[in-house]
Amino acid sequence: MVRYVIEKILYMLLSLFVLASATFFLMKAIPGNPFQSEKNIPPAIQQMLMEKYGFDKPVWEQYVHYIGNLLKLDFGTSMKQQYVTVETVIKSGFAYSVQLGLLAMIVSVAAGVLLGLIAALNHRKFLDGFTIFIAVLGVSIPNFVIASALQYFFGVQLRWFNVTGLNGPLDYVLPVIALSFLPTAFIARLTRSSMLEVLSADYIKTARAKGLSGRVILVKHALRNAIMPVVTYVGPMTANIITGSVIVEQIFGIGGLGKDFVNSITNRDYTLIMGLTLFYAVILMLARLITDIAYGFIDPRIKLIRGRGGA
Amino acid sequence: MKRTKLVSILSMVLVFAIFTAGCATGAKNGGGASNNEFRVNLSTEPPTLDPAQATDQVSFTVINAIYEGLTILDENGDVQPGIAEKWDVSEDGKTYTFKIRSDAKWSNGDPVTAHDFEFSWKRALDPLLVPEPSQYAYQLYYIEGAEAYNTGEGSVDDVAVKAEDDHTLVVTLVAPTIYFESLLSTAIYFPVHQSVKENEAFAAAANTMITNGPFTMTDWKRNTSITLEPSDSYYGRDQIKFSKVSFTMVNDSSSELNMYETGKLDYAGHPTGSLPSDQFASLQQKYPDEFKIKGTASLYYYLINTTEPPFTNKKVRQALSLAVNRNDLTEKVTLGGQIPAYGLVPPGIKGVEDEYRNEVNGDYFKEDLELAKQLLAEGLAEEGLTQLPAFSITFNTNDLHLKVAEAIVDMWRNNLGIDVQIGNEEWGVFLDNRNAMNYQVARAGWGADYNDPISFISLFTSKSGNNNTGYANAEYDELVERINHTSEPEERVKLIADAEKLLIESHSIIPLYYYTNVYLMKPEVKGVYVDFKGDIIFTRGYYEEQEQ
Numbered sequence: 001m002v003r004y005v006i007e008k009i010l011y012m013l014l015s016l017f018v019l020a021s022a023t024f025f026l027m028k029a030i031p032g033n034p035f036q037s038e039k040n041i042p043p044a045i046q047q048m049l050m051e052k053y054g055f056d057k058p059v060w061e062q063y064v065h066y067i068g069n070l071l072k073l074d075f076g077t078s079m080k081q082q083y084v085t086v087e088t089v090i091k092s093g094f095a096y097s098v099q100l101g102l103l104a105m106i107v108s109v110a111a112g113v114l115l116g117l118i119a120a121l122n123h124r125k126f127l128d129g130f131t132i133f134i135a136v137l138g139v140s141i142p143n144f145v146i147a148s149a150l151q152y153f154f155g156v157q158l159r160w161f162n163v164t165g166l167n168g169p170l171d172y173v174l175p176v177i178a179l180s181f182l183p184t185a186f187i188a189r190l191t192r193s194s195m196l197e198v199l200s201a202d203y204i205k206t207a208r209a210k211g212l213s214g215r216v217i218l219v220k221h222a223l224r225n226a227i228m229p230v231v232t233y234v235g236p237m238t239a240n241i242i243t244g245s246v247i248v249e250q251i252f253g254i255g256g257l258g259k260d261f262v263n264s265i266t267n268r269d270y271t272l273i274m275g276l277t278l279f280y281a282v283i284l285m286l287a288r289l290i291t292d293i294a295y296g297f298i299d300p301r302i303k304l305i306r307g308r309g310g311a
Numbered sequence: 312m313k314r315t316k317l318v319s320i321l322s323m324v325l326v327f328a329i330f331t332a333g334c335a336t337g338a339k340n341g342g343g344a345s346n347n348e349f350r351v352n353l354s355t356e357p358p359t360l361d362p363a364q365a366t367d368q369v370s371f372t373v374i375n376a377i378y379e380g381l382t383i384l385d386e387n388g389d390v391q392p393g394i395a396e397k398w399d400v401s402e403d404g405k406t407y408t409f410k411i412r413s414d415a416k417w418s419n420g421d422p423v424t425a426h427d428f429e430f431s432w433k434r435a436l437d438p439l440l441v442p443e444p445s446q447y448a449y450q451l452y453y454i455e456g457a458e459a460y461n462t463g464e465g466s467v468d469d470v471a472v473k474a475e476d477d478h479t480l481v482v483t484l485v486a487p488t489i490y491f492e493s494l495l496s497t498a499i500y501f502p503v504h505q506s507v508k509e510n511e512a513f514a515a516a517a518n519t520m521i522t523n524g525p526f527t528m529t530d531w532k533r534n535t536s537i538t539l540e541p542s543d544s545y546y547g548r549d550q551i552k553f554s555k556v557s558f559t560m561v562n563d564s565s566s567e568l569n570m571y572e573t574g575k576l577d578y579a580g581h582p583t584g585s586l587p588s589d590q591f592a593s594l595q596q597k598y599p600d601e602f603k604i605k606g607t608a609s610l611y612y613y614l615i616n617t618t619e620p621p622f623t624n625k626k627v628r629q630a631l632s633l634a635v636n637r638n639d640l641t642e643k644v645t646l647g648g649q650i651p652a653y654g655l656v657p658p659g660i661k662g663v664e665d666e667y668r669n670e671v672n673g674d675y676f677k678e679d680l681e682l683a684k685q686l687l688a689e690g691l692a693e694e695g696l697t698q699l700p701a702f703s704i705t706f707n708t709n710d711l712h713l714k715v716a717e718a719i720v721d722m723w724r725n726n727l728g729i730d731v732q733i734g735n736e737e738w739g740v741f742l743d744n745r746n747a748m749n750y751q752v753a754r755a756g757w758g759a760d761y762n763d764p765i766s767f768i769s770l771f772t773s774k775s776g777n778n779n780t781g782y783a784n785a786e787y788d789e790l791v792e793r794i795n796h797t798s799e800p801e802e803r804v805k806l807i808a809d810a811e812k813l814l815i816e817s818h819s820i821i822p823l824y825y826y827t828n829v830y831l832m833k834p835e836v837k838g839v840y841v842d843f844k845g846d847i848i849f850t851r852g853y854y855e856e857q858e859q
Contacts, residue, residue: 032739037366038756040746040776041446044462048444082359082442083515084533092533148565156569163569164561165535253561253570255356255534263355268739 005293012285016278023277024066027270028059034079034268053079066274075278076271078264086275093257094279096166096249100256101242103172104179109234112184113227116191120226123196131188138185144247147178151251164253175252179245183237187230194226201225224298231298235291239284347554349836349849350577352570352584354562356534361514362501363435363445368846371498372583376539376556376850377522378501381409381428381480382492388661388762388843390492394423394502394523395480404487404798409480416544417504418520418527425474427502432472434507435499436461441511450499450760453491455483487798490763493661497761525551525850534560552838552853568594571831580830582607582845588711591646591829600834604648607845608659609758609826610767611715612652613704616751617819618781621699626690628818631752633676633683634726635719637823644718645711647829652822653677655811656764659843663800667764671808675815680726687727703732706754707741715823716754745779755779756826762843764807765794771814782819 035041035049050056054065069076075086119131154174155163161174198204199222207217246258257276264272357370365374381395395409415423435445436457444461452458454472459465471483484491494500504521506513513519517531525545530538539556541548559576561567564585571579580586586594595602621627637651650658654673662670691699704720706712716733723729731752736744745753757777759766769775772791773783790810797803815822828841839852 030739031743035446036739036742038742039760042449042776045444045446045448048438048462049446052443077442080358081356082361082364083512088533151566151569156572159573163573163575164559164566165575250563251566253559253563253566255532255560259534259562266738 001296005289008289008292012282012289015285016281019281020067020070020274020278021063023274024063025059027273028062030268032268034270036268070278075275078269078272080263080267080269080272086271089260089272090257090275090279093255093260096254096256097242097245097258100172100175100179100245100248100254101238103176104241105183105234105238107176108180108183108187108237109230111180112187113191113230115184115188116195117223119188119192120195120199128192132192135185135188138181139189141181143178143181144251146181147175147248147251150174150178164251166252166254171252175245175248175254178248178251179241183233183241186237187233190229190233191226194229195222198222198226228295228299231294232291235287235294236284239287243280243283347552347854348557348577349553349555349839349852350557350559350575351847351849352567352576352579353537353558353560354567354584355560357537359514360520360528362498362503363431363440363447364443364514365498366446368582371846373528373537373539373558374498374501375846375848376524376526377520377528377542378498378503378524380497380500380502381411381495384493384496384762384842386840386842386848388493388659390496393496395495398492404489405484407482407484407491409482411478411480412546413478414546415523416546418522418542418544419504420544421504421521422477423502423523424477425480426477427505428480429472429474430505431502432457432500433460433467433470434503436470437467438463445499447499450494450497453484453486453488453494455485486796488795489798489800489803490761490765493762494760526556536560550851552851553849556849564588568831577833577836578830578839578847578849579832581828582841582847584830586829586831588646588829594831598831601831603830603832605828605830605841606650606658607758607826607828607841608657608762608843609756609845610652610655610657611649611754611756611823611826613719613821613823614745614750614753614755614780615819615821616748616753616781618748619751621691621694621696622751624690624694625818626686626693627699628821629676630683630687630690630727631723632818632821633679633686635722635821635823636678639722640715640718641824644714645824648827649824650827652824654815654822655820656767656807657759657825660759660764660766661762662764662804667804667807670804671811673811675812683727687729699727699729701730701732702751703734704752704754705734705736705741705744705750707738708735712754748779748781752821753779755820758826759844764804764811765791768794768807768810768814771819780819782814782817784813784817787813 033050033055035046054062078084078086078089081089115131115135119128122128151163151174154160162171165171204217204222207221244258245256246262249256249258260272261276261280263269264276353369353372355369357373358367359365359370360374360377362374362378365371379393381393381398382390383393385391394412394415396412398407398409400407409425411423411425417423432451432454434440436448436451438444438461448461452461454470456465456469456471460467460470473481475481488494502523506521510519513521517528520528522528522542525542525547526539527542528537529540530536537558541551541554545551559570561570564587567576567579567584568586568590570576615622615628615631617623617628641649641651654675656667656673658666658668660667664670687699691697704716706716713733713735720731720733723731744750745755757767757770769791771778771780771782772788774788787810790806790813794803794806794810797806814820826845828845830841832839835855837853837855839847839849842848
């Protein structure tokens with residue numbers, strides 16, 4: 001187990017190095033530089049700036065310099081937001097993204113599993129069709145449409161919530177609902193199908209034959225097995241929500257990390273692009289690792305040994 | 312029954328989850344505005360609040376409220392005394408002697424002196440300025456010795472700005488500059504406290520910023536909000552009525568409108584925010600007293616690459632320009648009350664007595680479809696062509712630019728029978744291509760840096776770094792040179808009009824419209840306005856009932 005984790009982490013570091021290199025060269029290949037605007041500054045000043053940041057040097061030299069700093073864990077300072085280090089950007093923005101992402105995940109796991117169970121237990125009845133209909137809606141409507149609609153109805157029409165900002169507990173409600181729509185729908189469908197499969201398995205019949213109560217069968221035998229696909233899904237999905245809440249953050253005016261990431265690219269804010277890309281990569285990789293480890297706990301049949309466990 | 316029990320347990324889990332979602336962080340509630348608070352949306356985080364480093368409107372909006380230069384501009388764009396209570400100009404128009412107010416103070420109580428200005432201007436010109444050389448340093452090149460020092464060719468001691476004593480500042484210019492007093496009201500000429508020598512990062516946080524303007528910053532939450540409060544050490548403290556100015560950073564026009572409609576903003580829209588353009592008409596009906604359209608001195612135009620055949624031919628270029636129906640464009644497409652443009656210098660820019668545009672008629676050409684067709688045919692024949700080769704309009708990705716380009720493509724197709732592609736490019740890519748003249752027709756926009764027509768005219772000299780059309784005309788260059796050395800206002804405006812006519816009639820650019828700012832402002836807010844540059848000025852704003 002420990003060996004497995006160490007091995008995984010080494011692979012992660014290797015992947016990060018490859019990713020950092022690829023991002024660096026791709027980024028340098030995009031036309032433009034951080035000092036552009038509608039009004040061009042005089043060439044002499046432009047030149048001073050390029051020299052100041054070493055952009056006049058060959059790309060490979062800049063690359064060696066950057067990787068050198070990276071090894072010292074020096075991610076640098078934003079080129080657009082003066083004196084703001086990459087660490088500061090991550091610290092201030094990530095708190096919001098994590099709060100929203102985790103809350104959205106809790107809500108969607110709870111709601112998704114519940115809906116999935118209702119559907120499975122009412123197989124081919126009205127409630128089944130109804131929850132599946134909701135799930136299809138959830139999967140097919142993009143979250144910015146949901147976010148705008150929620151903002152308009154509950155914020156502007158009903159005035160139950162503030163339309164933007166994250167100043168109090170109530171302010172979390174709308175963005176969290178908007179973010180959890182898609183994963184809820186997805187989890188509901190996953191739970192339903194695996195629940196249906198499990199419920200018709202032989203060991204459930206055995207359990208029933210032994211005269212166990214319906215609840216024990218459902219929770220101890222059926223749900224535990226039926227939840228496996230959900231666990232597989234939850235790890236990467238959490239990472240996706242945390243790293244992909246850009247539009248919902250924009251609509252609700254939340255200063256999360258997504259905003260910085262998108263702006264960094266438009267601004268050619270090289271240090272920020274690199275820092276945030278690597279940070280997001282780490283988050284995604286960690287989510288996979290945790291998922292792998294979680295398997296071992298839920299399903300004893302899965303042993304975390306060399307060459308198994310995915311990722 | 313068992314099943315319902317399970318359902319109820321899970322329901323409780325769900326309710327609990329939603330409840331915890333609600334309780335996650337216990338910050339205090341935003342609540343409504345206090346009586347004299349003025350709330351505006353800034354859209355994004357200001358990249359810097361160091362006057363020497365700022366280059367964007369968001370930064371300027373905050374900086375204009377917390378710093379003050381030697382002069383300020385009033386609502387009409389006229390120069391008024393700021394930190395300088397008066398000044399003399401030498402007979403040759405090159406030497407200015409400013410008298411600094413004795414009651415001008417920094418927010419920490421220190422007096423603002425002439426030495427602070429000398430220090431600050433030289434600091435902005437320092438080629439080794441930390442964290443990077445100033446991008447707008449060239450706005451100080453009017454001062455003798457400034458350019459040489461900034462580009463590393465001269466010494467700081469030769470920069471002709473000198474504090475004779477605490478209250479007397481003497482500046483010598485390279486040439487008489489009629490708009491120098493107006494320039495002094497812009498950020499690059501603002502003073503910074505001399506203690507910044509020890510802490511160049513002073514402008515990165517609210518608690519290290521020492522400022523000299525009407526407001527001071529009391530709070531700055533990155534990517535979320537900025538709060539300003541009146542500065543008690545400001546000499547004009549009794550003229551400042553807002554008890555607080557709150558900036559939010561919400562970068563979404565529908566959300567901004569929703570905030571305004573639910574009473575979370577007192578001002579929404581341009582210049583620092585935006586309103587959904589497809590709702591302009593309905594907003595105007597819904598809020599007749601609050602919906603405002605104000606022209607700003609900026610031009611929206613298309614550049615033509617005059618170095619690429621057949622656009623080397625003036626008749627071809629002229630045909631394109633004459634075949635655009637600008638009224639349709641502003642009334643049916645852009646919808647923001649924009650003014651069709653047939654010249655280069657927008658309304659709102661000073662001439663001799665009145666606005667330049669009122670003194671010099673700006674209609675240098677008329678749209679004329681028949682003439683356009685005829686010119687196109689003639690032009691193509693001269694180039695030995697039977698029809699116009701395929702070309703495209705290039706613009707940076709943006710809804711409005713797309714709508715404008717589509718409309719123009721449509722007009723050219725219907726009016727001239729030509730087929731034109733549209734190509735949108737990401738911002739940085741677009742700028743790179745435009746600067747490299749790697750385009751046929753490209754979008755451009757230009758706003759005034761200072762209140763003088765030359766801010767637009769100088770754009771198209773052959774040496775200008777922002778020309779991007781390939782237009783190079785010795786006569787034009789010479790006219791601009793003469794304008795820069797003429798201090799007699801009437802003669803100068805005449806020369807400016809000559810240059811403008813020369814450029815527009817070369818049809819190297821297709822002027823489309825003069826920009827407007829569209830915004831909503833609560834009817835009880837008074838004294839808040841958008842100036843000629845398109846900056847929102849709220850320092851002397853107040854709520855109406857306060858005055859009674």
